[in-house]
Amino acid sequence: MKFICPKCGTKQEVVGDDTLCPMCRTTLIEVAPGYADWLMSPNEAIRRFEIVIAKHGLPQVWSSRFKHEREAWIAAVWALGLREITGSEYWIEVETKDPPDCKVRYVDSSPGYNLRGTINVEIVEWDQHRPDVMDVIIPKCANKYPRDFILVVFVRNGKPIGANAVHQAVKSLAVPFKEIWVLGLVSVAGAKYHMFAAHPGSRKVAFGLLEVLQKNISQAQFAQFDKKRSKRTEMTDRGMVHLPIP
Numbered sequence: 353m354k355f356i357c358p359k360c361g362t363k364q365e366v367v368g369d370d371t372l373c374p375m376c377r378t379t380l381i382e383v384a385p386g387y388a389d390w391l392m393s394p395n396e397a398i399r400r401f402e403i404v405i406a407k408h409g410l411p412q413v414w415s416s417r418f419k420h421e422r423e424a425w426i427a428a429v430w431a432l433g434l435r436e437i438t439g440s441e442y443w444i445e446v447e448t449k450d451p452p453d454c455k456v457r458y459v460d461s462s463p464g465y466n467l468r469g470t471i472n473v474e475i476v477e478w479d480q481h482r483p484d485v486m487d488v489i490i491p492k493c494a495n496k497y498p499r500d501f502i503l504v505v506f507v508r509n510g511k512p513i514g515a516n517a518v519h520q521a522v523k524s525l526a527v528p529f530k531e532i533w534v535l536g537l538v539s540v541a542g543a544k545y546h547m548f549a550a551h552p553g554s555r556k557v558a559f560g561l562l563e564v565l566q567k568n569i570s571q572a573q574f575a576q577f578d579k580k581r582s583k584r585t586e587m588t589d590r591g592m593v594h595l596p597i598p
């Protein structure tokens with residue numbers, strides 16, 4: 353297993369209990385080889401994309417090179433909105449062998465013990481090139497997906513969007529998704545977001561991103577489900593992990 357010093361960047365293969373940096377005596381943190389099996393808190397996914405934006409600049413981050421980090425950010429904002437509705441904690445798992453684009457994970461304790469809960473999320477971004485939001489929803493609905501997939505439409509062109517109009521337009525489609533959500537920024541001041549379910553129901557929520565991040569601050573940054581093969585599971589808080597940022 354590889355470790356890295358979060359202070360000076362020294363890398364080390366740790367053997368035994370000695371987990372201090374040989375250079376500066378800071379506690380070393382584990383290096384994750386990639387996204388597979390790592391569950392990130394929404395706060396962590398949002399923090400990572402902010403670093404990508406700071407590093408590469410705004411036009412570049414919309415390219416396919418940063419698709420994983422961008423979609424993790426979209427899934428994270430959506431999951432924080434969902435938490436406002438359900439009260440549950442969610443984690444983001446970046447899926448590198450899509451579909452789906454992203455998995456939103458949670459602990460389902462409804463049977464009286466813990467199960468791995470998964471929401472398979474397909475993400476589509478409504479950019480400035482398409483005049484109407486249905487121009488992105490209709491082509492997605494023409495594809496086939498497993499029955500438990502949901503679609504999250506992220507409005508990134510700043511256009512206003514009427515929930516009722518979208519809900520009515522979606523009614524005339526054969527929808528392959530369990531749910532369709534539309535998520536967009538309402539006001540830059542205070543980073544106010546709005547999201548609503550265009551299919552099937554009328555769930556909706558508005559929230560300030562900074563406030564929901566603050567509410568969620570104590571959630572484990574990195575977690576993993578245990579590796580047992582049984583359906584029952586436990587989630588382990590893995591503390592700080594070094595997952596390289598592109």
Ligand SMILES: [Zn+2]
Nearest residue numbers: 357360373376
């Ligand atoms: Zn060090």
